[in-house]
Amino acid sequence: MGQGKNFDYRKFLRNLEELKFREQHLYAERVTAVYGGGMTSTGEWTPAIDVYETKESFFLVAEVAGLSEEDIRIEVAENIVALKGERPFTRKGVSSENYYRMEFSYGSFERSFTLPCAVDALEVKAVLKDGILTVKLPRSDSGRKQTTIIVVK
Numbered sequence: 001m002g003q004g005k006n007f008d009y010r011k012f013l014r015n016l017e018e019l020k021f022r023e024q025h026l027y028a029e030r031v032t033a034v035y036g037g038g039m040t041s042t043g044e045w046t047p048a049i050d051v052y053e054t055k056e057s058f059f060l061v062a063e064v065a066g067l068s069e070e071d072i073r074i075e076v077a078e079n080i081v082a083l084k085g086e087r088p089f090t091r092k093g094v095s096s097e098n099y100y101r102m103e104f105s106y107g108s109f110e111r112s113f114t115l116p117c118a119v120d121a122l123e124v125k126a127v128l129k130d131g132i133l134t135v136k137l138p139r140s141d142s143g144r145k146q147t148t149i150i151v152v153k
Helices: 009-035
Strands: 049-053 057-063 072-077 080-087 107-114 125-129 132-138 147-150
Touching: 049 107, 057 080, 072 125, 072 132, 080 132
Parallel strands: none
Antiparallel strands: 049 057, 057 132, 072 080, 072 147, 080 107, 125 132
16 A cells, blocks of 8 residues: 555545544534433434634534524523524424434534633624524623523524
């Protein structure tokens, strides 16, 4: 292996890195399912989430297709943001026992993230549009401790 002219080391390393990423993602899903909710009789579900920052705020973007504002709960306490929700099985007239194959995942999830600094919990905004939840978490200038539940719009 590796002695032929056609062997592409860069491709090999990219594939190895992708395999490592998939393994870590699979492990994270299993840990979340066991310790963070998400395990149901019809499957397990953990939404994909990106967290990034700008100079003024942090942003949490979650792919939550099929959920409504009422299905999502966001809690903020100082520098910790928690996202909870549930995707219920809602196929009218068909029970889960009638399926031959079920690839959609249902159930509850709970994710929490620790940010590098406190956020202004009273100014947090959350918007759900086209299955994407965007939460804007402004950095806090004050030293006061705040805890709040955010309403998704």
